[in-house]
Amino acid sequence: MKIIFYLGTCDTCTRILKExxxxxxxxxxxxxxxxxxxEQIDLMRxxxxxxxxxxxxxxxxxxxxxxxxxxxxxxxxRRYILIEYTFLKRPVIIVNDKIFIGNSEKAVSDAKAALA
Numbered sequence: 852m853k854i855i856f857y858l859g860t861c862d863t864c865t866r867i868l869k870e871x872x873x874x875x876x877x878x879x880x881x882x883x884x885x886x887x888x889x890e891q892i893d894l895m896r897x898x899x900x901x902x903x904x905x906x907x908x909x910x911x912x913x914x915x916x917x918x919x920x921x922x923x924x925x926x927x928x929r930r931y932i933l934i935e936y937t938f939l940k941r942p943v944i945i946v947n948d949k950i951f952i953g954n955s956e957k958a959v960s961d962a963k964a965a966l967a
Contacts, residue, residue, distance in 0.1 A: 853966065854878040856887065856943040863954050864942050871944075871963055882936040892932055895943060898950035902928035905952055907940040 855873060857864040859881040873879065880887075895905045906928045912935055913919055921927075932938045944951040944962040951962035 852878075852945060852947065854880060854945050856880050856882050856891075856939060856941065856945075858883055858936070858941050861941060867942055867954060867959055870959060871966060873966060877966065882939055882941070886936065887933060887939065889933065892929055894945070895950060896925075896929070898945065898948065899952060901925060902932065905940050905943060906932060907938055910935075910937040912937055 853873075853876060855868065855871070855877060857868060857879065859865070860883065868879070892902070892905075896902050899905050902925050903923075907913070908919070918931070923931075928938075940953045942954070944958075944966075946962070946965040949965055951958045951965070
């Protein structure tokens, strides 16, 4: 399976998608238009090792909802990602049994190599 979870309104995601230039066998899922499913977030967790790894603490709603003042559990991270798409660290790229998370140069470079 090859899938890229991204946000279509995010300039960084758009730039990374252009750089990756995914082939037709790659599923592109705009997380604002098509919500992340429980199965998908659980797959991300299995590949990444935790829900916290795919959770974005820089999302505007993180502070707005007071989550920065709470001790979040893995269950909480999962729940908030399912409720609010902006809590997913983007993009998340899954290539078979590998996961690449976020927009760091290394993540994007590694994802590009895996997709080639």
